[in-house]
Amino acid sequence: MNSAQPVRVRVRFAKDGDLRFTGHLDLQRLFERVLRRSGLPLRYSQGFNPKVRLNLASALPLGFSSRAELLDFWVDGELDAVVVEQKLKSALPKDIAVLNVAFVSNQLPSLQSSLKASEYRISFLPEIDIPETARKLAALLSQEAIPIHRRARSVDLKQLILSVEWTPGPGAPELGFKMKSTPEANGRPDELLNLLGLAPGTYQVCRTALFSNSEEVGENG
Amino acid sequence: MDSLQKSTINHTLERMLFQVEKPGRYVGGEHNQVRKPWDSVDTRVALIFPDIYDLGQPNLGLAILYDILNQQPDVLAERAFAPWVDMEAQLRENQLPLFSLESKTPLNQFDILAFTLPYEQIYTNVLNILDLAGIPLLARERGAEHPLIIAGGQACYNPEPMADFFDAFGIGEGEELILDFTRTHRDWKRRGGTREELFYALARVSGIYVPRFYEVAYHDDGTLSLVSPALQGVALPVKKRIVGKLPPAPVRFLVPNVETVHDRISVEIMRGCTRGCRFCHAGVVNRPVRERAPEEILEAIQAGLDATGYEQVGLLSLSSSDHTRILDIIRGVYEKFKDSRVQVNLPSLRIASFSVDLMDELKDLRPGGGFTLAPEAATERMRAIINKPLDEDIILETARTIFEHGWLSLKLYFMIGLPQESMEDVQAILDLARKIKSIGKSIKGNRVRIHLGIATFIPKPHTPFQWYSIEEAQSLQAKIDLLKEGTRKADIKMSYNPPDSTLLESWLSRGDRRLGAVILHAWKNGAKLDAWTERFNLTAWLDAFASCGIDPDFYTRRQRALDEILPWDHISTGVSKRFLLTDLRLSLAGKTREDCRNTCYNCGILDNFGSLRPSEAEIYWGCP
Numbered sequence: 001m002n003s004a005q006p007v008r009v010r011v012r013f014a015k016d017g018d019l020r021f022t023g024h025l026d027l028q029r030l031f032e033r034v035l036r037r038s039g040l041p042l043r044y045s046q047g048f049n050p051k052v053r054l055n056l057a058s059a060l061p062l063g064f065s066s067r068a069e070l071l072d073f074w075v076d077g078e079l080d081a082v083v084v085e086q087k088l089k090s091a092l093p094k095d096i097a098v099l100n101v102a103f104v105s106n107q108l109p110s111l112q113s114s115l116k117a118s119e120y121r122i123s124f125l126p127e128i129d130i131p132e133t134a135r136k137l138a139a140l141l142s143q144e145a146i147p148i149h150r151r152a153r154s155v156d157l158k159q160l161i162l163s164v165e166w167t168p169g170p171g172a173p174e175l176g177f178k179m180k181s182t183p184e185a186n187g188r189p190d191e192l193l194n195l196l197g198l199a200p201g202t203y204q205v206c207r208t209a210l211f212s213n214s215e216e217v218g219e220n221g
Numbered sequence: 222m223d224s225l226q227k228s229t230i231n232h233t234l235e236r237m238l239f240q241v242e243k244p245g246r247y248v249g250g251e252h253n254q255v256r257k258p259w260d261s262v263d264t265r266v267a268l269i270f271p272d273i274y275d276l277g278q279p280n281l282g283l284a285i286l287y288d289i290l291n292q293q294p295d296v297l298a299e300r301a302f303a304p305w306v307d308m309e310a311q312l313r314e315n316q317l318p319l320f321s322l323e324s325k326t327p328l329n330q331f332d333i334l335a336f337t338l339p340y341e342q343i344y345t346n347v348l349n350i351l352d353l354a355g356i357p358l359l360a361r362e363r364g365a366e367h368p369l370i371i372a373g374g375q376a377c378y379n380p381e382p383m384a385d386f387f388d389a390f391g392i393g394e395g396e397e398l399i400l401d402f403t404r405t406h407r408d409w410k411r412r413g414g415t416r417e418e419l420f421y422a423l424a425r426v427s428g429i430y431v432p433r434f435y436e437v438a439y440h441d442d443g444t445l446s447l448v449s450p451a452l453q454g455v456a457l458p459v460k461k462r463i464v465g466k467l468p469p470a471p472v473r474f475l476v477p478n479v480e481t482v483h484d485r486i487s488v489e490i491m492r493g494c495t496r497g498c499r500f501c502h503a504g505v506v507n508r509p510v511r512e513r514a515p516e517e518i519l520e521a522i523q524a525g526l527d528a529t530g531y532e533q534v535g536l537l538s539l540s541s542s543d544h545t546r547i548l549d550i551i552r553g554v555y556e557k558f559k560d561s562r563v564q565v566n567l568p569s570l571r572i573a574s575f576s577v578d579l580m581d582e583l584k585d586l587r588p589g590g591g592f593t594l595a596p597e598a599a600t601e602r603m604r605a606i607i608n609k610p611l612d613e614d615i616i617l618e619t620a621r622t623i624f625e626h627g628w629l630s631l632k633l634y635f636m637i638g639l640p641q642e643s644m645e646d647v648q649a650i651l652d653l654a655r656k657i658k659s660i661g662k663s664i665k666g667n668r669v670r671i672h673l674g675i676a677t678f679i680p681k682p683h684t685p686f687q688w689y690s691i692e693e694a695q696s697l698q699a700k701i702d703l704l705k706e707g708t709r710k711a712d713i714k715m716s717y718n719p720p721d722s723t724l725l726e727s728w729l730s731r732g733d734r735r736l737g738a739v740i741l742h743a744w745k746n747g748a749k750l751d752a753w754t755e756r757f758n759l760t761a762w763l764d765a766f767a768s769c770g771i772d773p774d775f776y777t778r779r780q781r782a783l784d785e786i787l788p789w790d791h792i793s794t795g796v797s798k799r800f801l802l803t804d805l806r807l808s809l810a811g812k813t814r815e816d817c818r819n820t821c822y823n824c825g826i827l828d829n830f831g832s833l834r835p836s837e838a839e840i841y842w843g844c845p
Binding site: 017018019021022023025026029030032033034035036037044048049050051062063091093094095199200201202 | 236239249476527528529532
């Protein structure tokens with residue numbers, strides 16, 4: 001057993017393509033195997049059935065792409081960030097791209113507990129009537145509350161939305177949302193779009209940034 | 222291929238994936254997936270496991286064939302599976318053909334669709350897949366525009382029930398045979414012959430069975446009067462193919478992006494079994510025993526772990542403790558992988574203290590959970606009948622060792638409905654389980670858990686028990702009730718199959734060609750995914766039998782005459798019918814035949830395949 005302090009590595013990565021259909025638990029397993037294939041000197045959990053010690057910031061809903069996901073894992077010994085990045089790249093499936101690798105302090109809180117908000121960008125299939133969608137959205141947002149049901153619980157979506165903006169996209173305008181992302185209060189843009197009558201698959205959601213308090217995390221570690 | 226169609230698939234698929242459970246089943250893209258340009262090869266094969274991805278992807282046979290085919294520069298192999306009901310509904314609603322995972326190519330554009338048929342309950346899925354691919358189900362209704370539709374796998378040792386649907390079957394081991402299929406197809410395509418010429422060329426390959434070239438006739442009582450080749454040069458019997466030496470184990474396993482039933486690398490340490498249990502299909506059809514050397518096994522594990530990052534290894538065989546160098550393997554595995562944080566599964570262990578020692582040798586590579594033993598029968602009389610001779614003392618001693626070595630949970634497998642079995646033999650299962658439980662309690666106290674797994678005996682083709690009737694449902698139920706009551710009182714867990722749930726396997730495993738109509742009808746009645754207990758639709762099948770005017774009991778509730786022509790007699794496993802008959806007579810006399818690795822009983826394997834036996838001494842064959 002290595003008693004020295006492990007080195008904490010933080011990776012920002014993008015997830016796209018077919019891997020959008022791999023959910024959070026499966027993604028954790030996928031990273032365990034990616035890290036094992038990478039040949040990096042990994043730290044494992046203690047106990048009878050040790051697992052690669054790793055942490056993902058936040059569950060990305062099935063079907064969403066992202067260019068802002070965060071992963072922490074722990075290694076032994078001094079390593080070069082470039083080497084870590086190379087080893088990761090050689091082991092990753094094609095639909096995950098490493099955007100940044102950094103070493104961060106072991107004193108930092110866990111990714112899950114520091115995450116406060118996420119930013120999403122939504123692009124629509126050509127068949128979607130954007131002005132109509134914008135009108136419906138404005139009407140919805142003007143309500144005092146937007147109650148929805150999650151299993152047995154009632155949730156006010158309006159409390160979870162931090163900001164909304166339309167921006168010009170490559171083709172049609174795109175919709176940006178900033179929403180709360182904490183274990184207690186987690187906003188999902190698809191729930192809002194569902195209320196507008198948009199069927200899943202008629203739009204694409206990309207998570208574009210993660211925020212801790214008011215700061216964007218993962219940019220420079 | 223038509224790229225317009227492919228982009229349509231991708232576009233429509235994108236939307237469908239949001240409507241189905243576990244969409245990751247349908248997208249491919251796994252680490253180690255092989256993707257070759259469509260036009261870079263002569264022959265495009267779709268390997269199809271006809272059940273859902275979660276079950277099919279971990280199949281070792283599929284991994285072996287995928288590896289072999291994609292190693293050929295002039296062949297590409299992609300994969301397809303049965304869609305779950307929600308995805309099937311999406312495909313039908315959107316009028317999208319079933320496609321391969323790698324390139325999303327509709328199955329009807331491949332040259333060859335190669336189905337693996339490991340068991341009978343997935344036959345209707347084959348029909349469903351062909352239908353979803355827009356391909357006529359019946360072989361005789363297909364033409365030049367359709368792929369060659371073939372099957373291989375353990376269920377194909379009786380191909381007759383599926384003879385209407387397949388153009389050809391590969392009988393036996395697929396490693397060489399699959400390349401004979403692709404080469405024959407390639408040569409035929411180059412020559413530009415007719416479809417009939419392709420079938421004839423295939424029929425002349427050893428181990429390939431082309432059912433259309435065999436004439437079948439029946440007596441008035443429904444039994445066979447004749448099976449004969451309808452053309453010159455067509456083999457009778459069709460003898461299985463084997464490899465004399467196991468080829469290198471596949472190591473570049475695909476790593477699924479969604480969870481499957483076995484997320485691990487599998488290394489086959491040995492093929493075949495010399496024990497000669499009389500109910501066991503695998504024990505006959507996979508003869509002879511051929512081992513992999515420990516060094517080769519260790520290298521395969523290392524390469525597999527490096528290529529996948531998996532944390533689990535399965536060492537597969539029919540009887541792990543019988544590998545002549547199993548101790549070397551296990552010690553080698555421990556030494557080499559003790560710091561790799563992997564778990565090593567060693568299933569199919571013989572009942573002997575030695576097996577417990579083996580698990581101990583794995584130390585912390587041993588997976589958690591219980592120990593499993595399969596006595597199969599609980600009285601010495603029954604164990605003699607099935608040829609699994611074993612003193613009760615050894616069973617109890619092994620159980621004692623298991624508890625002494627720290628296990629708290631023990632799973633015991635037994636069969637009911639075996640030939641000549643009485644209620645006393647079933648009662649003995651309870652008695653034995655209780656004895657084992659009290660041994661466990663004396664060592665480990667109240668934390669000890671015993672789990673009884675009760676399987677129903679189904680007579681299988683090519684075994685010494687192939688002539689037997691199955692037991693009627695009512696008396697099977699009485700046996701189950703006795704066990705349920707007894708295990709409840711003794712606080713022993715029990716799992717079992719209700720008698721009705723095994724009927725399908727019973728009908729199909731010893732069926733003849735006439736069952737093709739029944740299978741087709743059952744599928745039209747909505748039967749599919751029959752291996753999923755909650756989906757199995759008995760009414761659809763009973764109605765199909767009735768509509769076809771066929772009595773299902775003819776296949777199950779009937780003692781076959783010893784001189785009857787059996788529907789699979791023209792398929793040879795290399796083991797002679799004479800040998801099976803002798804073994805049946807010994808069983809009736811309550812006599813056993815010891816493990817045949819020391820004494821040859823002349824089953825026919827050496828006569829048929831002795832010439833393939835490697836001369837190198839280090840390659841172990843289980844025959845004397």
